[in-house]
Amino acid sequence: MDELLAVFVQESREQLQALEAGLIALDRGEHDPDTLNGVFRAAHTIKGGAGVVECDFIVEFTHVVENTLDALRNGSRELSPPLIAALLQCSDHLSDLLDLLEQSATPDAECLARGQQRLANLGNPTTPTPTPTAAATPPVAANSDRHWHISVRFGLDTLRHGMDPVSFLHYLEEMGEIVGLATIYDQLPALAEYDPEGCYLGFEIDYASTADKASIERVFDFVRDDCLLHIIPPDSKVDDFIHLIEQLPETPPRIGEILVQVGALTEKELQQALHTQSQLPHDDDHPAPKVGEILVEHHHVPPQLVEAAAGKQGKLQAGQNHTLRIQADKLDKLIDLVGELVIAGASARLLAREIGQTRLSRVTQIMSRLVEEIRDSALELRMVQIGETFNRFHRVVRDLSHELNKEVELNISGAETELDKSVVEKISDPLMHLVRNAIDHGIESPEQRLAAGKPARGKIGFNAYHDSGSIVIEVRDDGAGVNRQKVLKRAIERGLVSANQSLSDTEILNLLLEPGFSTADKVSNVSGRGVGMDVVKRNIQSLRGRIDMESVEGQGSRFMIRLPLTLAIIDGFHVAIAASTYILPLDSVVRCLEFKDAASDRDYLDFGGEALPFVRLRDLFRIDAPMPPRQNVIVVQYAGQKAGLVVDQLLGESQTVIKPLSSMFQHMRGIGGATILGSGEVALILDVQALVQLAATRETDSLSVQREPAVNQPA
Amino acid sequence: MFKPAQDLTIYHVAALKQQLEQYLAQSPSDMILDVSAVQDMDSAGLQFLLLTQQEAGRRQLKHALHQPTVAIKQQLAFLRLTPVFTFEE
Numbered sequence: 001m002d003e004l005l006a007v008f009v010q011e012s013r014e015q016l017q018a019l020e021a022g023l024i025a026l027d028r029g030e031h032d033p034d035t036l037n038g039v040f041r042a043a044h045t046i047k048g049g050a051g052v053v054e055c056d057f058i059v060e061f062t063h064v065v066e067n068t069l070d071a072l073r074n075g076s077r078e079l080s081p082p083l084i085a086a087l088l089q090c091s092d093h094l095s096d097l098l099d100l101l102e103q104s105a106t107p108d109a110e111c112l113a114r115g116q117q118r119l120a121n122l123g124n125p126t127t128p129t130p131t132p133t134a135a136a137t138p139p140v141a142a143n144s145d146r147h148w149h150i151s152v153r154f155g156l157d158t159l160r161h162g163m164d165p166v167s168f169l170h171y172l173e174e175m176g177e178i179v180g181l182a183t184i185y186d187q188l189p190a191l192a193e194y195d196p197e198g199c200y201l202g203f204e205i206d207y208a209s210t211a212d213k214a215s216i217e218r219v220f221d222f223v224r225d226d227c228l229l230h231i232i233p234p235d236s237k238v239d240d241f242i243h244l245i246e247q248l249p250e251t252p253p254r255i256g257e258i259l260v261q262v263g264a265l266t267e268k269e270l271q272q273a274l275h276t277q278s279q280l281p282h283d284d285d286h287p288a289p290k291v292g293e294i295l296v297e298h299h300h301v302p303p304q305l306v307e308a309a310a311g312k313q314g315k316l317q318a319g320q321n322h323t324l325r326i327q328a329d330k331l332d333k334l335i336d337l338v339g340e341l342v343i344a345g346a347s348a349r350l351l352a353r354e355i356g357q358t359r360l361s362r363v364t365q366i367m368s369r370l371v372e373e374i375r376d377s378a379l380e381l382r383m384v385q386i387g388e389t390f391n392r393f394h395r396v397v398r399d400l401s402h403e404l405n406k407e408v409e410l411n412i413s414g415a416e417t418e419l420d421k422s423v424v425e426k427i428s429d430p431l432m433h434l435v436r437n438a439i440d441h442g443i444e445s446p447e448q449r450l451a452a453g454k455p456a457r458g459k460i461g462f463n464a465y466h467d468s469g470s471i472v473i474e475v476r477d478d479g480a481g482v483n484r485q486k487v488l489k490r491a492i493e494r495g496l497v498s499a500n501q502s503l504s505d506t507e508i509l510n511l512l513l514e515p516g517f518s519t520a521d522k523v524s525n526v527s528g529r530g531v532g533m534d535v536v537k538r539n540i541q542s543l544r545g546r547i548d549m550e551s552v553e554g555q556g557s558r559f560m561i562r563l564p565l566t567l568a569i570i571d572g573f574h575v576a577i578a579a580s581t582y583i584l585p586l587d588s589v590v591r592c593l594e595f596k597d598a599a600s601d602r603d604y605l606d607f608g609g610e611a612l613p614f615v616r617l618r619d620l621f622r623i624d625a626p627m628p629p630r631q632n633v634i635v636v637q638y639a640g641q642k643a644g645l646v647v648d649q650l651l652g653e654s655q656t657v658i659k660p661l662s663s664m665f666q667h668m669r670g671i672g673g674a675t676i677l678g679s680g681e682v683a684l685i686l687d688v689q690a691l692v693q694l695a696a697t698r699e700t701d702s703l704s705v706q707r708e709p710a711v712n713q714p715a
Numbered sequence: 716m717f718k719p720a721q722d723l724t725i726y727h728v729a730a731l732k733q734q735l736e737q738y739l740a741q742s743p744s745d746m747i748l749d750v751s752a753v754q755d756m757d758s759a760g761l762q763f764l765l766l767t768q769q770e771a772g773r774r775q776l777k778h779a780l781h782q783p784t785v786a787i788k789q790q791l792a793f794l795r796l797t798p799v800f801t802f803e804e
Contacts (some may be wrong), residue, residue, distance in 0.1 A: 159725055164795065167760045183794045185765050190773065191735070194766055196728035500752055 004162040007325070012058075015042040016098070016390070020091050024394040027084045028409075033073075040069040046094065048218055051171035051645050052163070056309060057107055058097050059174060060116055063355045065090045068122045080400040086121035088395070093118050099416075146210060146234040147179065151244055153187075153202035155226025156195075163223050165201045171219050176209020180262030202228075204255075204260045231644045231713040238269050328421070331381055338371075339657035343676050345371040346654055350679055372655060384424055386473070387415025390462045392428070397460060402437045402542040407446050407457040408439055414464035421472045423563055426543055434475045434559050437533070442557055452554065454478065470545075470587075476558040480552035484508045490517065509549045513683050544672065546689060562603030572656030572675070572685070575634065576649040577618055577626035579684040581658050583675060584645070588636045588688040595631040595646050603698055605644060606634060613614065614644030614693040617686075620670060621696075636688050643695035645686070653680055658685060670694065716782065717767070718749040723760025723787075731763055739770070746771035747803070751782035756790050768800065779803045 022039035037088050043066045046235065051057035071077040100107055106117065108128035150544075154165045172178060184202035188194070209216070215233055220229050222648075230247065232240050241259060248255050256270045310532035345368050352364040368571055390412045401408040441448075463474040484505060491497045491511045511517060514533040540547045545563035572583040597605070604613045614633060617623075633644040658673040665671065721727035724741050746767055756764070764780075771778035779801040780787070791797050 042804045073757055159759050164725075166761070166790070169793070181793075183761075183796055185762065188762060188765055188769060191732075191739070191766065191770050194732065196732045196763065197725065197759065199758065 002693060005101070006055050007162070008053045008055075010099050010325070012046045012049055014099055015046050016091055016095055018042045019046075020088065021391055021393055023087055023091065024398055025083065025713050026079060027398060031079065032425045036069070036073050036079075043069055044215070044218065045221070048171065050219065051174055052167050052222060054170065055101055058094070058101065061090075061094065061097060064122065064124060065094075065172075066149060067126050071124070074206065078294070083122070086118065086123075088399075089118045097497070103152060113508060120487045140581065142498050146208060146624060147263075148176075148207040148209060148216060149206075149230075149232040149236070149244075149262075150203070150205040150216065151228075151230040151232075151242075151248065152205070153184070153228040153249065154199045154223060157226060158199040158202075158223055159197050161226075162296075165199065165203070168219060168223070168455075169203065171206070172205065172207060172209075175211045175215065175219070176207055178205055179205030180204075180209050180264070182258045182262050184250065184258065186254070191305065199662070203260050204262050204264070205263055223677070232264075238265070241265055242267070245317035252557050260673065267694075326381075335378055338375050341371055342375060342657050346677065347679065352578075356505060368431045370448055377656065379420070382421045383418040384421050386424060386464045386471075387412070388416050389424055389428055389431070390415055392463075393431070393462070394407065396435055397439065399444075400436060403560065404439065405445065406439065406443050406662055408443050408456055411459060411461045411463070417466060419563065422469075423543060426539065427561070427563065430472070430476065430539050430547075431462075433533070438477040438479065438557070442477040443482075444480050448480075457584065470562045470564055473561040474558060474561070475561075478556040481553040481555050481557055482509060482512065483553055487511055498541065501662075509551055511547065514549065544689070560686045570656050570658060571653060571684075573634070573653050574651035575645075576651055576685070577621070577634075577647050577649040578623050580623070581651065581677060581681065582647070583683050584634065584636060584688060585685075586653050588638055590635040590637045592650055593633045593644075597632045599686055603695075607631070607642070607644070612642055612644050612696060613690055614646055615670075615695045615698070616646040616671070617670075618648075619648065636692060638689045638692040639698060641692050643692040645691060653676075656685065716745070717743070717747050719753060719763075723750075723753050723756040723758055723763055726728050728759045728763050730801075735763075735767065739774070743776065744775040746774075746777070747781050748759035749781045750787055751784065753784055754786055756787050761790065761794070761796075764800075767787045 019039050019042035019668040022035050022042065026034050026039070035229055047062040047066055049058055050056075050062060054249055066089065068077070068083075070078055072083075077083075096111065097107065097115075100111070128136050148669075152168075153162075156164060169178060169181070182204045184204060185201040189200070189201070207216070213233060215225075216231055217229070220227060228247070230244050232244060241264065245252050245259075246256050250258070256265070259265045260267055344365070349361075349364045349368055351361040393409055397408050398696060431528040438460050439458075440486050443460070444452070444454075448454035450460065459478045461474070461476045463476075465472055487508050488497070488503065488511075491508075491514075492499050494517065496505065496514055496517070513533050513536070517533065537547055540561055540563070541565055545561060548560045548562075549557065550560075570583075571586040573586045573589050575582050575584065604611045605616075606612070613633065618625075629647045631646055631648055632650055633646055634650070635642055637643075656675045659675055661668070661673055663670065670687055670691050671684050672690075673685040675685060677682055677683050717735065719727075719731055720734055721730065723731070744762050748764070753760075755768060768778045771797060783791075789795075791800065
């Protein structure tokens with residue numbers, strides 16, 4: 001049951017996100033019926049799932065929300081901003097309830113009161129005080145003459161999929177009343193063939209409900225793929241039942257009896273039905289089609305076809321994304337193994353080369369290619385689109401701008417850009433902070449904006465794109481921008497810099513990312529507690545990324561976060577200094593040159609007319625070995641900045657599994673990790689970002705010329 | 716008398732099937748199920764109960780539920796299966 005519960009919680013969270021996204025869209029004035037239907041469906045699915053896992057407090061709460069949405073959907077209520085706000089609050093409450101469920105807790109009195117209050121805010125005209133029974137039982141009696149007939153045979157694997165057939169009946173009871181019921185177990189085999197975890201059950205149900213067919217079908221959403229489901233609407237003709245009898249596995253007299261027993265047919269109607277069936281054309285050579293045979297056939301028809309034939313649209317909508325949920329740690333294990341495979345493959349290739357056997361080399365080559373593909377596909381499994389993370393901010397922007405009486409819209413582009421799941425998880429907090437900051441400090445009040453000749457409504461933009469092995473995430477606003485004088489003044493006040501220090505524009509902006517800095521004149525509870533921006537910077541650095549900022553006073557600011565796509569494996573470029581091998585991420589390599597003026601003590605060289613700063617790794621790592629006859633410069637690039645790295649030898653490219661350095665080595669400058677080579681030797685992975693920065697600062701120091709600040713941005 | 720060692724749920728049915736096979740191997744004279752300790756019965760458990768009855772019929776053994784708990788009675792009543800079984804106190 002626990003697993004089912006976990007699936008329910010996870011799926012409900014997704015539904016909740018969809019619900020919230022829909023509400024936000026409605027709030028923005030996108031009043032198309034699809035959005036409203038989507039919101040309704042999300043609520044309904046949560047309620048349905050809660051019914052299946054028998055979580056009453058969620059069923060009760062969601063039921064009222066669903067009623068409101070239904071009223072909106074059928075036009076009996078009007079959508080208004082206060083109602084959307086109330087619905088959003090209900091969505092928050094549902095999220096709280098899911099938290100409780102996850103902790104196997106139940107809501108306490110305070111939580112219940114809060115829930116009631118939130119439901120009351122919906123102002124449902126018909127909302128009864130949502131006591132458990134009142135809320136869970138819609139008015140059935142009023143229309144109880146609408147009798148549906150539901151016939152269901154569960155698939156053999158239903159139990160193994162974590163579903164309990166009986167719980168579907170309990171859920172049906174929440175939308176109506178089970179008037180008649182027959183439990184069918186004719187398929188139960190003898191002991192020898194009995195699979196205790198197989199499912200042999202079916203039900204014939206006489207069901208009084210005002211729900212529509214789609215709603216009843218949705219009850220069985222979780223098992224629809226492998227069950228035989230027939231729903232016969234109220235007031236159907238006897239013909240429909242004849243059709244049903246033909247479809248069911250049991251013999252016609254037996255099923256007929258059951259149908260009479262549950263009250264779907266009268267005895268007379270049954271006789272008529274059976275008579276009709278025996279009238280079907282047949283002679284001695286062609287006996288009447290046995291219902292069993294029809295069924296066997298029926299079983300062999302893929303359920304999708306049957307459903308399509310029956311025009312069950314709801315199902316098609318629900319089943320659109322065929323996804324498989326996998327636990328993250330299983331995936332991590334796979335990536336780990338692929339990492340080992342990469343190392344083992346490299347080792348095999350090396351050996352083959354040493355032996356010099358062509359056929360062996362060819363085979364290992366093919367293998368390497370396959371391993372490479374496996375690596376890429378394995379890493380791809382972990383890739384998720386960033387859009388989902390972005391979309392969550394619609395709500396944040398809406399709430400915050402209301403709170404601060406500002407008008408702000410959020411524009412998203414590049415939502416389909418993918419990055420590693422572990423990175424996505426960690427990027428959410430920094431983004432949250434940047435957005436809060438942008439709304440609080442960046443975007444001005446509508447009056448100020450109008451006075452400055454800007455539209456009253458401010459804009460915050462998210463953008464994401466891939467750039468040479470990294471993902472770049474931008475957060476920009478068209479607010480007030482940064483007043484550098486104010487920043488400098490504050491920094492001096494705070495003692496971050498001394499008054500007579502001369503700082504470049506970029507250096508001043510970077511002060512904003514220092515600990516203990518806040519420029520807001522008034523401290524609000526949104527941001528401005530003087531903590532955060534430095535934490536953002538630290539968080540991003542811990543992901544091997546960096547954050548840069550641009551700002552034009554009066555026009556807005558832009559933050560650029562640059563992160564590696566994955567944290568596990570890179571395409572490495574191997575170089576050697578003396579006897580040791582070092583590895584650079586291949587993505588960062590721009591060009592390799594021969595190092596000509598080794599004798600000079602300058603730290604920059606002419607690279608296509610540009611002064612290119614370089615670092616002698618031999619010196620940096622204090623390698624004391626005889627100089628080789630020739631050295632090479634590798635031109636690397638990080639975030640648009642180039643630098644040269646001087647090494648002895650170029651060894652070529654190979655896949656590299658990053659093994660993190662233990663904390664003992666983490667203070668080492670210029671080293672990002674380690675790996676094991678195919679030969680079994682350990683090689684260090686160079687931290688290009690740090691090296692490029694090192695080269696740049698050295699260059700500015702040594703030249704002591706006022707130049708364009710170190711951080712230049714790609715256009 | 717056959718006394719299920721555990722609750723009649725999906726988690727235990729595999730073990731229960733074995734227990735039943737062992738029980739039948741002793742050529743018992745009846746198939747009276749002592750379900751006085753069963754607190755929970757789900758669909759898988761219900762199937763097991765139905766199976767014991769079917770198996771008893773096949774072997775012409777007397778089948779009954781001995782001192783069923785409220786949980787069992789409620790479940791059977793909800794599924795309209797009460798008339799299917801014989802109960803004994």
